[in-house]
């Protein structure tokens with residue numbers, strides 16, 4: 001049966017083709033800011049919406065969604081942009097896109113680790129500025145990752161994938177998580193139950209926490225002080241998990257040697273203090289941005305929407 005589906009952003013071509021073929025789909029193609037009034041008007045009589053992490057579906061908006069809506073699909077694994085409790089209270093299902101982006105996101109965490117450790121962003125800027133003085137024994141020395149301790153904060157699917165990659169670089173991998181994983185899932189990483197010991201042991205800290213109130217500013221000045229002098233910080237989870245003022249101060253003082261950040265608290269804005277620092281690598285939320293992954297995410301989101309509309313159970317359903 002054909003249902004009305006509203007899609008907020010342009011989709012990868014195969015996903016858009018499927019959405020158009022299987023549903024009466026209205027593509028809003030928002031280019032920049034999400035426009036709630038246009039979204040609400042388009043949803044009149046619609047059964048489903050496909051939104052993205054750039055669209056804030058808060059309690060106020062959910063209260064105004066037409067009763068025809070049965071499911072909200074999000075083109076993401078993260079759901080901090082959707083008020084899940086408000087959706088639950090109104091009886092709307094929410095489906096997301098787990099698993100399919102783990103490898104791509106771990107690749108970006110690895111990219112940031114390498115770029116931060118080896119000063120690759122800084123080096124690229126020097127070359128482009130035509131300011132490279134030529135090979136010199138002491139020119140732009142970074143630090144190797146070989147033998148260094150990678151601490152993974154949040155050992156979900158992405159953290160576990162990164163752990164496997166880091167072993168290939170001969171890093172020692174440790175992790176801190178609510179619970180210890182089954183040894184089969186640990187990828188050889190060492191569980192640190194205690195936060196203090198974990199932080200003190202990291203040469204590189206890679207953050208893989210979800211967004212939301214519970215994790216807001218997890219990496220604050222106090223925890224930064226407990227990291228080793230010269231540690232590297234990487235974040236591919238959500239920008240809200242870092243107190244940016246504290247990290248900027250630590251990058252300036254040199255207590256944190258370098259950082260690699262793919263996510264920011266109010267994207268696409270980037271805290272101004274980072275922009276003038278050489279020792280931070282800044283990416284525009286590229287974690288899942290491969291052709292293959294974005295197509296897989298879109299297909300999975302449509303699978304979830306279709307399953308809910310057909311009354312079938314689906315593992316990507318959160319609410």
Ligand code: DGY
Pocket residue numbers: 053075076077078079101237285286287288289
């Ligand atoms: C997600 O899926 O939550 C990612 O942040 C998108 O890249």
